[in-house]
Amino acid sequence: MATPIDAGHEAGQITDVVQPLGPEQKRSSIAKRLRPIDGLVRVLLLLCGIVSIVVTVGLVIVLGTEALTFFAKPEVGILEFLFSTTWQPVAGEFGILPLLNATLVTSFWAMVVALPLGFGAAIYLSEYAKPATRDRLKPILEVLAGIPTVTYGFFALTFMTPILRGIFGQDTVQIYNMLSAGLVMGIMILPTIASMSEDALRAVPLSLREASYGLGATKFETVAKVVFPAALSGLIAATLVGVARAVGETMIVALASGAGPVRELTVIPFGSGETITGHIARISGGDLSYGSIDYQSLFALGLYLFIFTLGLNLLSQRITKRFREVYQ
Amino acid sequence: MATEIRDPKTMSTVEMMKDEALFRQGLRARHRRGTLWKRFFQLALAIAFLALIALFFNIVNAAFGYIIENYAVDPQTLAPDGDLSALSEEALVDILLTNQSNRLPVYIRDYLFAGDASQFTSQPMYQALPNATLPEGTADLTVRDLTPEQQAQILIDNMDQRQLVSVVEAQVVSPSVLKTYSLMESIFNRAAIEQEYQEQFAAQGAVLRFYSWVNIDFITSPMSSNPAATGVRTAIQGTLWVVVLTILIAFPIGVGAAIYLEEYSSHEENSLTARISRIIETNIRNLAGVPSIIYGLLGLAIFVRVLSDITGGRTIISASLTMALLILPVIIINAQEAIRAVPSSMRDGSFGLGATRWQTVYKIVLPSALPGILTGTILGMSRAVGETAPLIIIGASTFILTDPSGPLSKFTVLPILVYNWTSRPQQPFRDAAAAGIIVLLIILLILNATAIIVRQRARRRLAS
Numbered sequence: 068m069a070t071p072i073d074a075g076h077e078a079g080q081i082t083d084v085v086q087p088l089g090p091e092q093k094r095s096s097i098a099k100r101l102r103p104i105d106g107l108v109r110v111l112l113l114l115c116g117i118v119s120i121v122v123t124v125g126l127v128i129v130l131g132t133e134a135l136t137f138f139a140k141p142e143v144g145i146l147e148f149l150f151s152t153t154w155q156p157v158a159g160e161f162g163i164l165p166l167l168n169a170t171l172v173t174s175f176w177a178m179v180v181a182l183p184l185g186f187g188a189a190i191y192l193s194e195y196a197k198p199a200t201r202d203r204l205k206p207i208l209e210v211l212a213g214i215p216t217v218t219y220g221f222f223a224l225t226f227m228t229p230i231l232r233g234i235f236g237q238d239t240v241q242i243y244n245m246l247s248a249g250l251v252m253g254i255m256i257l258p259t260i261a262s263m264s265e266d267a268l269r270a271v272p273l274s275l276r277e278a279s280y281g282l283g284a285t286k287f288e289t290v291a292k293v294v295f296p297a298a299l300s301g302l303i304a305a306t307l308v309g310v311a312r313a314v315g316e317t318m319i320v321a322l323a324s325g326a327g328p329v330r331e332l333t334v335i336p337f338g339s340g341e342t343i344t345g346h347i348a349r350i351s352g353g354d355l356s357y358g359s360i361d362y363q364s365l366f367a368l369g370l371y372l373f374i375f376t377l378g379l380n381l382l383s384q385r386i387t388k389r390f391r392e393v394y395q
Numbered sequence: 396m397a398t399e400i401r402d403p404k405t406m407s408t409v410e411m412m413k414d415e416a417l418f419r420q421g422l423r424a425r426h427r428r429g430t431l432w433k434r435f436f437q438l439a440l441a442i443a444f445l446a447l448i449a450l451f452f453n454i455v456n457a458a459f460g461y462i463i464e465n466y467a468v469d470p471q472t473l474a475p476d477g478d479l480s481a482l483s484e485e486a487l488v489d490i491l492l493t494n495q496s497n498r499l500p501v502y503i504r505d506y507l508f509a510g511d512a513s514q515f516t517s518q519p520m521y522q523a524l525p526n527a528t529l530p531e532g533t534a535d536l537t538v539r540d541l542t543p544e545q546q547a548q549i550l551i552d553n554m555d556q557r558q559l560v561s562v563v564e565a566q567v568v569s570p571s572v573l574k575t576y577s578l579m580e581s582i583f584n585r586a587a588i589e590q591e592y593q594e595q596f597a598a599q600g601a602v603l604r605f606y607s608w609v610n611i612d613f614i615t616s617p618m619s620s621n622p623a624a625t626g627v628r629t630a631i632q633g634t635l636w637v638v639v640l641t642i643l644i645a646f647p648i649g650v651g652a653a654i655y656l657e658e659y660s661s662h663e664e665n666s667l668t669a670r671i672s673r674i675i676e677t678n679i680r681n682l683a684g685v686p687s688i689i690y691g692l693l694g695l696a697i698f699v700r701v702l703s704d705i706t707g708g709r710t711i712i713s714a715s716l717t718m719a720l721l722i723l724p725v726i727i728i729n730a731q732e733a734i735r736a737v738p739s740s741m742r743d744g745s746f747g748l749g750a751t752r753w754q755t756v757y758k759i760v761l762p763s764a765l766p767g768i769l770t771g772t773i774l775g776m777s778r779a780v781g782e783t784a785p786l787i788i789i790g791a792s793t794f795i796l797t798d799p800s801g802p803l804s805k806f807t808v809l810p811i812l813v814y815n816w817t818s819r820p821q822q823p824f825r826d827a828a829a830a831g832i833i834v835l836l837i838i839l840l841i842l843n844a845t846a847i848i849v850r851q852r853a854r855r856r857l858a859s
Contacts, residue, residue: 119679213777
């Protein structure tokens with residue numbers, strides 16, 4: 068423990084050191100001596116941050132210019148691209164609707180699986196499970212989320228498809244079909260939806276639940292009528308992110324959903340149908356010459372996909388933001 | 396049923412008892428409904444769990460089981476006990492020479508030639524194989540002008556014994572899988588399998604044996620158009636090359652961006668730096684949601700096409716750059732969270748001692764955020780190992796026999812092989828795909844286990 072004399076002595080020492088240096092100009096010289104490194108580092112770090120912006124700008128430019136040259140060709144008009152119902156590059160027909168049709172059908176069935184199961188799992192984990200149980204159960208979802216998508220593709224083709232063909236008949240269900248791809252995609256998305264939904268449910272303040280119990284509601288009534296509605300915006304955000312993932316998923320549909328776009332627009336999922344992503348993967352797998360119309364059509368499809376998923380993600384972020392403001 | 400709510404004071408005892416009974420009845424129904432829904436919520440998790448089990452079961456089921464195999468040339472006649480790996484290089488090349496002398500140029504091309512396959516026969520040997528040892532007087536000739544003996548000499552001089560074994564195995568012995576059975580069939584239906592074998596296959600000299608598609612040969616041989624002889628060595632090496640380069644590119648940039656956003660951006664609203672940070676941050680969130688296949692298109696247009704002079708086109712470095720952009724958001728977001736979790740008292744203490752901002756970041760913040768940053772990095776690595784779509788787009792080779800030798804070589808990766816094999820209709824290739832998936836999952840398991848160990852070590856070191 069320092070005695071007052073020691074303290075005074077130390078203080079005296081400090082003034083001894085500081086005063087000869089002079090108060091004003093010396094302090095600024097220290098700052099000057101240290102700044103170059105710090106300034107350089109700051110600039111370097113800023114550059115690292117800007118890389119992400121460069122990537123986005125690069126994406127927009129690449130997709131945009133190639134898509135523009137595509138639309139500038141006499142064979143394709145942007146209206147034909149958006150609304151025509153045939154996609155036959157060989158015949159010069161580039162209508163995205165058949166590809167979009169397959170994308171929407173597979174995504175729909177993915178959501179049929181992922182939404183009830185994802186919400187159900189999230190509600191159980193957040194409302195019913197004890198912390199210890201939750202810690203034990205959550206790795207199931209984490210493992211599901213960590214499995215490479217090509218594995219899910221293998222699963223769809225060699226496990227789900229035979230089962231579906233067994234249930235609905237070999238004649239009804241084709242070997243490559245949208246239903247199998249969609250259902251397995253649902254399992255793949257389930258962890259995303261479950262974990263986002265769980266976050267949303269847990270963000271609902273405890274006081275709301277307690278008020279509900281206080282009014283005599285049962286656990287389930289509290290969950291269904293108080294917690295669920297309160298977390299609704301978060302759940303919707305999770306759903307949108309899930310849809311965006313389903314629309315952008317490639318490997319499952321490339322393996323299980325078949326090649327060649329649907330002939331007629333359909334909602335029946337038993338036939339094969341090539342999605343937007345599946346088509347991009349199949350076409351670019353071969354030897355594609357740069358500057359060919361097929362090459363450019365990939366970028367038009369990519370741009371469409373980019374805008375589609377970006378829109379969903381932006382909407383989801385906006386909803387999440389609003390919901391955060393309510394409870395914090 | 397809507398019952399009128401009445402003040403209990405105005406009710407007679409009988410009425411109150413009735414009301415109570417009614418309430419209890421309703422309560423039971425409500426609890427029943429609650430239990431039923433709780434069961435449903437549990438069921439959701441149970442289904443997820445079942446799906447996981449089915450997924451693994453399906454893979455194991457395909458990767459092991461009986462196969463019926465036939466040889467073009469019985470290995471017993473080529474080597475004592477059929478053990479080819481015991482033979483010398485000369486003996487192996489001799490086998491090739493006696494059995495397939497007209498195919499020797501193909502092996503030279505597949506195993507030694509690095510350029511465009513269609514130009515191989517038109518180039519003189521010194522140009523086609525600049526690094527190879529060539530027999531006397533052959534340097535100016537094209538491969539077509541050489542005698543089979545000279546071609547054989549090139550194989551002896553330039554290939555190692557292990558490569559020659561795999562060539563002989565795949566091309567001379569040429570095992571062809573006639574039929575495969577799943578693990579379940581093999582266990583529960585053995586009698587039927589043996590009967591089928593005796594009736595249909597035994598006469599042609601085929602062999603029935605239990606086979607594990609994942610085995611040492613599978614891991615150590617290059618791929619082959621014959622499913623029984625195919626392997627994943629080139630793909631494992633390709634995967635390692637791509638992942639390591641990806642991390643080398645993405646880690647510094649990602650962590651740098653995270654440091655900038657958390658430590659350097661100003662907290663004043665509406666200042667320029669604050670606005671830049673906000674833009675970067677929103678941008679990263681959006682990039683994280685962009686489908687991976689679109690990164691593939693970006694990589695195809697920029698790294699493969701525009702920068703082809705630097706990257707060499709469809710090469711490892713193009714793939715790594717593309718993957719680096721893909722996992723950048725994962726690394727940044729996780730690093731940001733790790734940095735944010737460092738208590739500000741530690742920063743204040745450092746500033747109070749007179750450290751500059753960079754000294755504080757480098758010596759105080761980064762060390763304690765390191766476990767979290769590493770976890771995020773390994774998450775990103777796992778993603779890079781498993782991603783397939785972008786690499787299909789930028790054109791990873793689906794058939795390649797030479798091991799990658801550097802960032803500028805052509806390559807393939809495990810998921811691409813799995814995709815390629817799964818999409819073929821022959822069952823033996825599907826079984827090989829299942830084996831490939833097992834190898835892929837084991838690599839992921841090792842990565843994640845390392846992540847957990849590294850994190851715990853770092854935590855313990857910080858705590859002490």
